[in-house]
Structure formats: structure tokens, C-alpha cells
Amino acid sequence: MRQGIPKNRKLCLQAAGIVLGTLLYAVSINYFLLPTRLGEGGVVGLTTIAYYTLGIAPYLTNFVLNGVLLIAGYRFLDKRTTFLSLWAIFWLSVFLKLPVVAVYHTSQTIIPTVASGVLTGIALGIIMRCGGTIAGSTILAKIANRYLGIQTGTATLILDLSVALPMVFIIGFQNMLLTVFELYLSDMLLNQFIARVGAKKAIFIVSDAHAAIAAELSERLQQGITVLKGEGFYSGRERTLLYLVCTPAQIAKVVPIVEKVDANALIVVEHVRSARGLQMHQLL
Known part of the structure; x- marks a missing residue:
């Protein structure tokens, strides 16, 4: 029921x-x-x-x-x-x-x-x-x-x-x-x-503080988040990526939440309609 x-x-x-x-x-x-x-x-x-x-x-x-x-x-x-x-x-x-x-x-x-x-x-x-x-x-x-x-x-x-x-x-x-x-x-x-109208957007987040970011996003947005493992070609380091699907309205909330936890985090919206990040060569 x-x-x-x-x-x-x-x-x-x-x-x-x-x-x-x-x-x-x-x-x-x-x-x-x-x-x-x-x-x-x-x-x-x-x-x-x-x-x-x-x-x-x-x-x-x-x-x-x-x-x-x-x-x-x-x-x-x-x-x-x-x-x-x-x-x-x-x-x-x-x-x-x-x-x-x-x-x-x-x-x-x-x-x-x-x-x-x-x-x-x-x-x-x-x-x-x-x-x-x-x-x-x-x-x-x-x-x-x-x-x-x-x-x-x-x-x-x-x-x-x-x-x-x-x-x-x-x-x-x-x-x-x-x-x-x-x-x-x-x-x-x-x-x-x-x-x-009502469309969904996919977001990738790359950050060393991925666990804190995931916890904050999950609590604030009540949003499901997938954790992916990868490797940066430039640095050769293993990287953890966060993947989530949300509405355009939620994207406006995601960026401040992520930057509050890690100002150097890389955020990429699917179709490359938006990408933010500092020191990208170090992140990847």
C-alpha cells in the first residue's frame, strides 16, 4: 500500500x-x-x-x-x-x-x-x-x-x-x-x-574529499550517489569519482555544497554543458 x-x-x-x-x-x-x-x-x-x-x-x-x-x-x-x-x-x-x-x-x-x-x-x-x-x-x-x-x-x-x-x-x-x-x-x-522542463542532468565530481562530499550531498539533497574508481592519466594516481543524476535546479545547489567541502574539486555536468575546477592537471 x-x-x-x-x-x-x-x-x-x-x-x-x-x-x-x-x-x-x-x-x-x-x-x-x-x-x-x-x-x-x-x-x-x-x-x-x-x-x-x-x-x-x-x-x-x-x-x-x-x-x-x-x-x-x-x-x-x-x-x-x-x-x-x-x-x-x-x-x-x-x-x-x-x-x-x-x-x-x-x-x-x-x-x-x-x-x-x-x-x-x-x-x-x-x-x-x-x-x-x-x-x-x-x-x-x-x-x-x-x-x-x-x-x-x-x-x-x-x-x-x-x-x-x-x-x-x-x-x-x-x-x-x-x-x-x-x-x-x-x-x-x-x-x-x-x-x-523536468530534464535530468548527470554530474561527475572528482575530489580527494569524495567521502565528505558524498555524505554532505546525500544529507542535503537526499540524492543517490554512485562511487566510481578510476585512474588519472596525467598523475597516474587512483581517483575516486562521484556520479549522480539530478534536476537542473539541484545543480545550483550541488556546486556550493561541493566547493564548501573542497574548493579544488572538479565538477563536470554531462554533455559538458558545465565544468568547474581548480588545478585540473593535479586532479587528473
Whole structure:
């Protein structure tokens, strides 16, 4: 029972995050995209086509097409992702059905284009960070990311363009170009959001005071630490390395803690995005 509580709490947080993400996505569609007569990619792009040509409500097309696609691709996803994706599709359809309170009118079409791209990128980032998808091109992009290693935003962009470009015959050349720009902006923000929000960083620490540093970090951060043995090529001495995985916010705490114990300690963040240390030739 005690182990089930954190899992249930995490699922609740993920479900709440997806509701927020789908709300932002619906705002992007109802308040900026449709009033400006812009297109979209994937299933949402198909819903706009159905809306512009046949007058079919976006929430209905979204629910039917995304539901069918999710059922067809469920075997590529785990049960939790499938459940959270169904949850996202349901709430996106609910929010799309809500009446639009006030539409933002402007002759500068680039403004709603940018607003839609930013909101869509953040919305998809929240949904995917919470473990879900909105089916459509995002579920195909997640499959491509898992099995082909393609960045989620890049795969989404490729799939979205395959729907957006032919829309030139419906929304015109100018709006098609604006749609492509909106897709590019949203997918680049999606990549950045996934890469930065909630991301983990790996840190290597080299110090003669490794035992004291490990004890201090463990007590202050409640963080698991791995002790590795190595040998410095320059000095020929055996060295002890500390390895830990933490959040970007924790990195800001790690450095002062380590320097308080050993001002000459070497600290390296994975991908060499940050490295600190004094007398490095003596350390290694």
C-alpha cells in the first residue's frame, strides 16, 4: 500500500497536467487558429479542413479521428501512455466544444500565428511531459522517437507538414505559409520544452574529499550517489569519482555544497554543458 501511494499521486499529477495542456491547446485552436483561418498539421489539420469545407465541429472530428488512430496504434504504447492519451483526447474535445467567449481580431495575421505556435508548443510539451499524447501526429512522432531516435518535435513537424502543405488549395498561399511558420515555431518550442522542463542532468565530481562530499550531498539533497574508481592519466594516481543524476535546479545547489567541502574539486555536468575546477592537471 505504501508503494502504491506515490504512483497514484504521480498519475493524478500527470492527469491534471494533461488537462492544463489540452486547455491551452484548445485556446490556441479556438481563439487564434480558426478565427485567422490558419491550418494545422496531423489530425488537428484534418479537423480544420473539415471545419472550413464542411462546417463539421472541430471537437467531433478530433474525438473520432484521434480515437481511431489511438486504437490503431495502442500496441506501440504502454498502458499508462494509452490511458493518458485517451484522457487527453477526451479533454481536448471537451474544451474545443466550449463556446468561444471573445475572439481576438487583428489585421496583423502574424500575431495570432505566433500566439498559436507558442501556445501549441507549450501545450504539447506539457502533455508529453506528463506521459500522454493527443494521438494524431504526436502519437506517430512518439513512436518514431522511441524506435527511430528522431526528436519528437522534428518527427511531429515532418508529419504535420504532410497535412499542412496541401491546405494551400483551401486556405490560400499566404495562410499556408503562416501555417508552416506556426508549425515550425510550435515544434521547436516542443523540443526545447521536453529537453529542459523536468530534464535530468548527470554530474561527475572528482575530489580527494569524495567521502565528505558524498555524505554532505546525500544529507542535503537526499540524492543517490554512485562511487566510481578510476585512474588519472596525467598523475597516474587512483581517483575516486562521484556520479549522480539530478534536476537542473539541484545543480545550483550541488556546486556550493561541493566547493564548501573542497574548493579544488572538479565538477563536470554531462554533455559538458558545465565544468568547474581548480588545478585540473593535479586532479587528473
